[in-house]
Amino acid sequence: MSYHHLAMAARDMTAIHDFYERITGFELVKVEIAPMMGGGWGKHFFYRMDGDDSSFIAFWELNEVPGAEAHEFNLNKAAHMPPGTNHFAFAVHSAEELDARRDQWNAAGLDVLEIDHNWCRSIYTRDPNGNMVEFCLTTGTFTEADRARALAALDERTMNPSPPPASMRQWLARDRAQAETRSA
Incomplete structure (x- = not known):
């Protein structure tokens, strides 16, 4: 079972x-417009x-929601969590x-962090709300040893770290722009 939708303000x-839509390639297909509980109204895209x-x-x-000036749209700031703790991860199906x-993100002027986590490879950037967005490709399989390790971690109260990432790379948008200028 997968989720139907994730909704945020x-x-x-x-x-x-x-x-x-333009940068990430998702398609706007529907809007629902209705009163909000507690006052005001909203458009749900x-x-x-x-x-x-x-x-x-x-x-x-x-729109016209009481207290709107105090709303925080970055999920981690709102929850007083470290940056990147709460984030959205979307699946891709190939390395290409x-x-x-x-x-695509770099060409749009966004910095991108790439991490090979040893069992999946991910890229990260931030959306206009400041929330971390990830695309992730599963590259490994899960074993009984992986499950046993995860179950044991439920009861651990001290840090027993996982192996470090196989690689990490920062893809800065300005570096891409400079490279394109040099090749022109």
């Missing part, structure tokens, strides 16, 4: 739309992620698709 719906109608990411544009997503 947007600080700037125009910037969110640009990031999730749904973006199709995989070309089918089974999984979406959705954003609320809030992951590389294309990285290049």
